[in-house]
Amino acid sequence: xxxxxxxxxxxxAAAANAARVVSLMPSYTEIIFALGAGKDLVGVSNFCDxxxxxxxxxxxxxxxxxxVEKIYSLKPDLVFAGDWASGTTAGQLSRLGVxxxxxxxxxxxxxxxxxxxxxxxxxxxxxxxEKLVKKLKASLPPPPEGKPVRVYIEADSGGWTAGGDSFLSxxxxxAGGANVFGKEKxxxxxxxxxxxxxxxxxxxxLLSGTKKDFVSRPMAKDMAAVRxxxxxxxxxxxxxxxxxxxxxxEIKKLSGLLHAEK
Amino acid sequence: MPVLRAxxxxxxxxxxxxxxxxxxxxxxxxxxxxxxxxxSGKSTLxxxxxxxxxxASGSVRLGGExxxxxxxxxxxxxxxxxxxxxxxxxxxxxxxxxxxGRTARTGxxxxxxxxxxxxxxxxxxxxxxxxxxxxxxxxxxSGERQLAFIAxxxxxxxxxLLLDEPTxxxxxxxxxxxxxxxxxxxxRGLAVAAVLHEPGVARLGCTRALTAGxxxxxxxxPAAELLxxxxxxxxxxxxxxxxxxx
Amino acid sequence: MRKNxxxxxxxxxxxxxxxxxxxGPAGFSPEIIWGLRLPRTLAALVVGAGLGLAGALFQGVLKxxxxxxxxxxxxxxxxxxxxxxxxxxxxxxxxxFFLAVFTGAFGATxxxxxxxxxxxxxxxxxxxxxxxxxxxxxxxxxxxxxSVARERALSLxxxxxxxxxxxxxxxxxxxxxxxxxxGAAALARWRALDAMALGEESAYHLGIDxxxxxxxxxxxxxxxxxxxxxxxxxxxxxxxxxPHIVRLLSGPSSRTLVPASALGGAALLCAADAAGRxxxxxSEVPAGVVMAxxxxxxxxxxxxxxxxxxx
Numbered sequence: 001x002x003x004x005x006x007x008x009x010x011x012x013a014a015a016a017n018a019a020r021v022v023s024l025m026p027s028y029t030e031i032i033f034a035l036g037a038g039k040d041l042v043g044v045s046n047f048c049d050x051x052x053x054x055x056x057x058x059x060x061x062x063x064x065x066x067x068v069e070k071i072y073s074l075k076p077d078l079v080f081a082g083d084w085a086s087g088t089t090a091g092q093l094s095r096l097g098v099x100x101x102x103x104x105x106x107x108x109x110x111x112x113x114x115x116x117x118x119x120x121x122x123x124x125x126x127x128x129x130e131k132l133v134k135k136l137k138a139s140l141p142p143p144p145e146g147k148p149v150r151v152y153i154e155a156d157s158g159g160w161t162a163g164g165d166s167f168l169s170x171x172x173x174x175a176g177g178a179n180v181f182g183k184e185k186x187x188x189x190x191x192x193x194x195x196x197x198x199x200x201x202x203x204x205x206l207l208s209g210t211k212k213d214f215v216s217r218p219m220a221k222d223m224a225a226v227r228x229x230x231x232x233x234x235x236x237x238x239x240x241x242x243x244x245x246x247x248x249x250e251i252k253k254l255s256g257l258l259h260a261e262k
Numbered sequence: 263m264p265v266l267r268a269x270x271x272x273x274x275x276x277x278x279x280x281x282x283x284x285x286x287x288x289x290x291x292x293x294x295x296x297x298x299x300x301x302s303g304k305s306t307l308x309x310x311x312x313x314x315x316x317x318a319s320g321s322v323r324l325g326g327e328x329x330x331x332x333x334x335x336x337x338x339x340x341x342x343x344x345x346x347x348x349x350x351x352x353x354x355x356x357x358x359x360x361x362x363g364r365t366a367r368t369g370x371x372x373x374x375x376x377x378x379x380x381x382x383x384x385x386x387x388x389x390x391x392x393x394x395x396x397x398x399x400x401x402x403x404s405g406e407r408q409l410a411f412i413a414x415x416x417x418x419x420x421x422x423l424l425l426d427e428p429t430x431x432x433x434x435x436x437x438x439x440x441x442x443x444x445x446x447x448x449x450r451g452l453a454v455a456a457v458l459h460e461p462g463v464a465r466l467g468c469t470r471a472l473t474a475g476x477x478x479x480x481x482x483x484p485a486a487e488l489l490x491x492x493x494x495x496x497x498x499x500x501x502x503x504x505x506x507x508x
Numbered sequence: 509m510r511k512n513x514x515x516x517x518x519x520x521x522x523x524x525x526x527x528x529x530x531x532g533p534a535g536f537s538p539e540i541i542w543g544l545r546l547p548r549t550l551a552a553l554v555v556g557a558g559l560g561l562a563g564a565l566f567q568g569v570l571k572x573x574x575x576x577x578x579x580x581x582x583x584x585x586x587x588x589x590x591x592x593x594x595x596x597x598x599x600x601x602x603x604x605f606f607l608a609v610f611t612g613a614f615g616a617t618x619x620x621x622x623x624x625x626x627x628x629x630x631x632x633x634x635x636x637x638x639x640x641x642x643x644x645x646x647x648x649x650x651x652x653x654x655s656v657a658r659e660r661a662l663s664l665x666x667x668x669x670x671x672x673x674x675x676x677x678x679x680x681x682x683x684x685x686x687x688x689x690x691g692a693a694a695l696a697r698w699r700a701l702d703a704m705a706l707g708e709e710s711a712y713h714l715g716i717d718x719x720x721x722x723x724x725x726x727x728x729x730x731x732x733x734x735x736x737x738x739x740x741x742x743x744x745x746x747x748x749x750x751p752h753i754v755r756l757l758s759g760p761s762s763r764t765l766v767p768a769s770a771l772g773g774a775a776l777l778c779a780a781d782a783a784g785r786x787x788x789x790x791s792e793v794p795a796g797v798v799m800a801x802x803x804x805x806x807x808x809x810x811x812x813x814x815x816x817x818x819x
Binding site for chain 2: 571572573632695696697698699700702703705706707709710712713714715716717755759760761763814
Binding site: 046058059060061062064065066067068069070072073087088089091092095096097 | 532533534535539540543544545663666671673674785789790791792
């Protein structure tokens with residue numbers, strides 16, 4: 001009886017061209033939903049909270065050390081994991097016979113297209129993938145004229161910022177800004193406050209913390225961004241910090257904010 | 263042959279000589295008290311005798327063997343030592359504590375033999391604490407505890423027994439009981455040396471005495487002579503008619 | 509009067525072992541038990557045994573009920589050496605890695621011991637303070653490595669945090685061997701360890717060379733700590749708690765204390781790891797965190813007890 005049920009399930013699944021998929025990254029989850037394959041997801045990381053439907057999917061722990069056993073128990077056909085974070089997990093899953101797609105870290109906006117295409121290919125949704133990439137590309141604001149605005153991105157309190165090896169830096173460039181730490185060939189690092197002052201950014205993107213706190217930091221009032229009042233706190237933190245489809249909307253929003261006065 | 267022979271022993275802490283050219287010997291049946299003011303080096307002397315501290319010059323021979331040439335294993339078969347106060351953080355039973363006296367006479371890995379058990383049982387009987395064998399050492403009174411460590415020393419089956427202040431912190435009954443025990447042990451052929459604080463206690467059975475003097479000059483002789491109040495007055499720096507010397 | 513409840517220890521070990529094999533969201537499929545839970549359970553057993561053993565040896569040889577590889581800086585030394593090995597690219601299965609980890613453990617332990625001795629009398633608290641100082645310095649070194657070595661920071665970070673997430677079979681086997689050899693060597697001199705537990709002066713007069721035995725048991729304690737750290741990173745309090753619990757069950761004699769602490773440590777960490785996996789599933793609480801939650805109050809209780817007992 002059990003086998004029969006399993007068999008039926010198998011056929012119905014095959015008929016609907018559906019697979020059982022687990023995503024260990026919030027950005028992958030968002031991409032999978034954008035590709036229209038959200039219903040295939042049987043497991044997502046604890047941090048996957050968008051779109052709202054993702055909240056109803058079974059959780060598999062954090063993405064750095066996911067619960068391998070939980071993933072296995074969901075009997076997935078395919079697990080999407082980031083190769084920078086989940087190498088050990090992928091090894092364990094493979095040994096248990098679970099197929100894992102390890103995707104490279106996104107270091108530019110173009111890398112996000114690559115991730116979308118990779119995921120789409122594995123889900124047999126190449127067409128949807130191309131469509132999504134095209135749509136996202138089209139949604140980018142036109143390349144800005146003139147000199148880009150010098151931007152300091154504070155991803156987290158304590159001066160955590162993005163270097164040139166990050167999609168955030170590229171996202172700022174697409175919005176007509178120039179990351180003041182763009183020359184740092186690093187991903188994410190803690191910048192010294194003195195260095196930030198020295199760079200004298202014309203705009204600041206705060207993903208956490210308030211404008212008031214920022215302005216009251218030592219010597220902050222001499223900074224160009226503070227004088228002109230361009231302290232941006234209105235970006236959606238999750239949307240902007242995940243290399244997924246929602247980033248493009250934020251880029252557009254950012255572009256508008258950076259060039260409002262011009 | 264003497265059980266213990268110290269000759270020309272010298273030792274100083276920094277500039278201050280504790281012992282200069284100290285010589286004495288103990289034979290089976292001798293029960294010697296070591297008397298002197300605080301800081302005169304009484305406890306140090308016992309450790310010099312067991313080789314725990316090495317003398318600057320001079321020699322200590324235990325049963326004819328030179329202490330400085332022996333390792334701890336051999337020394338523990340020649341001389342047993344009871345420390346003045348030994349706290350044990352773990353709840354060893356009295357029996358386990360006494361059996362550890364057999365360490366030098368048995369391997370480090372195997373269990374205790376029947377012979378070890380007999381020696382421990384004998385030591386417990388001799389000290390009168392056989393009934394306490396299963397108790398934790400940390401639940402005993404100070405007097406019972408002192409007896410347990412004497413039993414441990416007896417289990418070593420040495421001919422020389424050294425004790426550092428065995429009667430301090432004890433009530434009068436236990437002071438008397440311990441001195442009577444040590445006298446009995448001397449009577450059955452052991453040489454016993456004990457650091458003591460009160461002359462009154464020392465008179466309970468000591469046959470020999472070693473008393474401190476200025477500049478590390480110690481005096482060794484019959485207890486009856488050295489324990490006379492007029493002799494002790496000089497040792498402690500109190501008047502000869504002080505009731506403390508009685 | 510003391511009852512001997514030694515049997516309780518293997519019973520607890522068996523229970524923890526079965527609990528660890530059974531606990532998990534994927535049910536009882538053989539491949540999960542063999543492929544996932546068994547390696548992890550074995551790792552917990554080996555790490556716990558190594559730490560429990562090291563605790564028993566240090567507490568005995570130093571006559572100090574507060575001694576433990578975590579508190580004395582032994583674990584921090586081993587961790588710092590392991591991190592340096594990662595940075596230098598030494599593979600975790602190589603003998604060189606184990607040698608380096610042992611050297612780090614031993615160096616840190618002797619440094620803490622030497623510092624504590626500087627205070628004159630080697631009191632229980634002085635050793636704890638010296639261990640804190642040594643640990644703090646070595647942990648700072650590890651943190652420095654973490655901030656400098658960005659590329660591998662994540663895996664290093666998880667190693668330092670301590671846990672049994674995905675043990676490698678080569679490291680598991682080497683650590684198990686090292687811990688077993690240390691335990692066997694310690695058991696072969698159990699009486700010397702008992703004598704040392706009465707204090708160095710007493711040990712000498714019972715026929716033991718205290719300096720030689722101190723070195724011997726330091727080497728064994730550091731070796732079994734190294735086995736644990738190489739496999740599971742820094743996990744505290746197993747070495748502190750286990751011998752105290754074991755003494756209550758089967759007495760303080762090293763002849764039972766040494767094997768029982770190894771078994772008890774294995775049971776304790778295995779249970780802690782299984783609990784960490786199940787309590788907040790699907791999220792995992794690292795075993796080191798579970799142990800610290802249980803162990804830190806235990807440590808305070810010990811401090812309180814020892815300050816009252818010997819004031």
